Amino acid sequence: QAMKEKDKNRFIEAMSKEVTDQRNNGNFIIVHRNQVPSNKTILKSVWQMRRKRDIKTRAIKKYKARLNIDGSRMKQGIDYEETYAPVAKWSTIRLILTFAAVHEWHTRQLDYVLAFPQAPVERELYMEVPKGFVIEQGRSEDYLLKIERNIYGQKQAGRVWNQYLVN
Secondary structure, three states: OOHHOOOOHHHHHHHHHHHHHHHOOOOEEEEEHOOOOOOOEEEEEEEEEEEEOOOOOEEEEEEEEEEEEEEHHHHHHHEEEOOOOOOOOOHHHHHHHHHHHHHHOOOOOOOOOOOOOOOOOEEEEEEOOOOOEEOOOOOHEEEEEEEOOOOOOOOOOOOHHHHHHHH
């Protein structure tokens, strides 16, 4: 749907940034399809697009694109063992901020870029090349991304992609 909007070029820029960041983080490598064992599940890639807005003016301040892996085809015991994502509840965050205010503690805000994809994967996982990207080595359909670190959307946590282009 984002590619049908008049600001699609801003999303394309965000997609390029996301792939560059994921590649630089070592989250995947490119492999030819014939190198993938026949018993491995090949997962689809999915884009999540978002316009981030200024909270007061509602003006768009940033375009975000997140490359996700569609884990719906993964099978427990084969592709993963268990799922776990530690998340703080808002009531806990409010309690800590209340303590900080009452006791005059100094607080800091941290924003980690690509915070989720830090852990290595435990099993061999392969993902289709995202739509719109061309592999320098040949036809995109002939290549897959071998997941080296967690990618957003996984149920659990080759060749180098030297250049890619958005069609």
